[in-house]
Amino acid sequence: xxxxxxxxxxxxxxxxxxxxxxxxxxxxxxxxxxxxxxxxxxxxxxxxxxxxxxxxxxxxxxxxxxxxxxxxxxxxxxxxxxxxxxxxxxxxxxxxx
Numbered sequence: 001x002x003x004x005x006x007x008x009x010x011x012x013x014x015x016x017x018x019x020x021x022x023x024x025x026x027x028x029x030x031x032x033x034x035x036x037x038x039x040x041x042x043x044x045x046x047x048x049x050x051x052x053x054x055x056x057x058x059x060x061x062x063x064x065x066x067x068x069x070x071x072x073x074x075x076x077x078x079x080x081x082x083x084x085x086x087x088x089x090x091x092x093x094x095x096x097x
Contacts (some may be wrong), residue, residue, distance in 0.1 A: 054074075057084075068083075
C-alpha cells in the first residue's frame with residue numbers, strides 16, 4: 001500500500017464522495033461504532049487536542065541560556081519545533097515520559 005500526502009488546499013479541492021442522502025436517512029442505531037477505540041484514561045493521556053485539524057500546543061515563556069537560543073535560532077524557521085523535539089527526546093530517554 002502506498003502512502004499519499006496532500007496539502008490542505010489539495011484536500012479542499014477533492015470531490016466530496018459522501019452519500020449525504022443515505023446519512024440523512026440513517027438513525028443513530030444504524031451507526032457502527034465497533035472500530036472506534038474505547039476512551040480510557042490512557043487514551044486521553046496520549047491524546048493530541050486539535051482545533052480545525054491543527055494540534056494545540058501550550059505556550060509558555062522560559063528563560064534559556066544565550067548559547068541555546070543562538071543555536072536554535074541558527075536552525076531556521078522551525079527552531080521552536082526542533083527545541084520542543086529535543087526536550088521530548090531527553091524526557092523520553094530519561095523515562096520521564
